[in-house]
Amino acid sequence: MTTTADSQLTESHLDADRSGADRIDAQQIEAGRRAHELDRAHVFHSWQAQGPFAPMTIVDAAGPYVWDGEGRKLLDMSSQLVNTNIGHQHPAVVAAIQEQAGKLCTIAPQHVNDARSEAARLITERTPGDLDHVFFTNGGADANEHAIRMARLHTGRTKVLSAYRSYHGGTQLAVNVTGDPRRFANDYSAEGIVHFMPAYPYRSYFNSTSEAEETQRALAHLEDMITLEGPGNIAALILETVPGTAGIYAPPAGYLAGVRELTAKYGIVFIADEVMAGFGRTGRWFAVDHWDVTPDLITFAKGVNSGYVPLGGVAISDAIFETFRDRAYPGGLTYSGHPLACAAAVATITAMEDEGMIANAERLGEDIIGPTLREMAQRHPSVGDVRGLGCFWAVELVKDRTTKEPLAAYGGSSPEMNEVIAALKAEGVLPFANFNRIHVVPPLNTPDEDVRFGLAALDRALDVADRYVTE
Incomplete structure (x- = not known):
């Protein structure tokens, strides 16, 4: 190496x-x-x-x-x-895009193409637990939109919990899930989003004096929110593993595991937004690996192919995949798993590994x-x-x-x-x-x-x- x-x-x-x-x-x-x-x-x-x-x-x-x-x-x-996790104009990725363009520029997503299949294999080899299936999107915002749709259909519930001081994208649902000021002008209560206070040691919302206190108090607050909103109404909790534009504040010890325990306890789908933190940015393939936590869904984009061609996706657990084994998933995109984007992802992941x-x-x-x-x-x-x-x-x-x-x-x-x-x-x-x-x-x-x-x-x-x- x-x-x-x-x-x-x-x-x-x-x-x-x-x-x-x-x-x-x-x-x-x-x-x-x-x-x-x-x-x-x-x-x-x-x-x-x-x-x-x-x-x-x-x-x-x-x-x-x-x-x-x-x-x-x-x-x-x-x-x-x-998003340019491997820098600009990496020669191996540029060559892969050129080669793919010469072979097959585009094809509808209902057809198999080798670039998409290989990209899915490489991604799921690196996701934790049984997140062995990938739905490809055009970027991070629509990855979060589709993850929430999957969670709602899987659970039959509607509400979504999201942290303040977060960013999840600029499309309609994603910007309402967002917990920073970019949401304000586009805020519609009809989207079914409930925001909670995150664990944020530097500017603690819980007057904590230590990381241990912050973890305990933030988790207690979160469980109170779940109780008060009605656990049977909550489809998903979406959380940036390490928030990006909101401030790069990593969760204190025990917090992420506590969130995983609460979501499992109440049957809530845990969506880890790794759009910015994923694919090596934190020194792990996925940031959740730092805390040995396996969510139900992981959303990704940006670093998966260093942004050379637009690409995002949702890594899906076996349990949620089974919901749609015999039931059609009501969603799709013309460019899902686009060959040029997936060829760039294959080359990017390979370069990250090899180098x-x-x-x-x-x-x-x-x-x-x-x-x-x-x-x-x-x-x-x-x-x-x-x-x-x-x-x-x-x-x-x-x-x-x-x-x-x-x-x-x-x-x-x-x-x-x-x-x-x-x-x-x-x-x-x-x-x-x-x-x-x-x-x-x-x-x-x-x-x-x-x-x-x-x-x-x-x-x-x-x-x-x-x-x-x-x-």
Whole structure:
């Protein structure tokens, strides 16, 4: 098994010239400017007020780097939307897509195709327990929609429990299941969703003073919610194993096992949303593996093929599969198990295995990212909390460590956070930021020296945040 340090890398990974001048020519820059003009004239962007939005143009990408419309080289510490788990333009995955396109570009989902069959085999070899069946979707939101539909049909119940401070997708049901402010404008009580308070040690909703207290009190709250909502009415509980855009707060010891026990006790289908945490991001194939928990359904997308072609899915337990053995499942998608997407998944999973990326993600977290961020926290008073595992970390920025006043309000940004983000970009780093947090989420095969470069840039950017500390 190789490590990232000696796995196949494009020359852009290790090139010391971060200006991009060696790679991007005038023709690419001009094409990027034309693309930007057309974008602003015709493209309607998600989650944005269209007028003031000033999107960055990307003209090239390779490994952990992207090049913007001005030819600047940026270390992609965001993995885009935390989905390019194996970096950009991995040659094995690009070749697999090309080969599949030459053989069979597309076929209707009712027909067998070898790419989908092999992708399903590779995925179910890595899922825990008896989750041995896969329903393929186009992405994470519709994976969650279909998982909930399966749970409702399996149980004959309607209600769904979901945590606050969560994100499950932008489609109608998925955005209502979501527990963050993106839900507010689309919130319809008719969807049958009930939200509960999660275990979140840093900003405990239960006034806990230890992780053990947080686990006990959060589970007691959850059981109260089940009792008060009527166990016989609840079809499913959906929970991000490690919430992603909501803050990368891993569950305290015993919490996930407790959730599994409660759902089993009351006959509730437990859906683990691994759309962002799955496929190596936390240093395991699936994040539930850290806590030896087997849910009834696992939803996935993003890292399954590094986002090269849209793909998601639901891994299904034997019990739920049996519900539909002789009963038609009332759902489907034209592009379910699309050959190009599944060929990319096969190549991605194979590359992850062959190049030791899962173990490498764990090593990066334990040996480099975690220790470096914790050391930064000792020196920067703006850092309220550092948390994470694998290549999945959050730095929570505050104005006051005692009161935990955030550097940007929940649900929004702030001039102070914008300055921090601008400082990172000026250092040659493309960050992932949400509210008052910077997420450190590089591709799993990012070379050590590039991870250290990104962390050093963050260290300097935190000097900007420190200026706004009021304690």
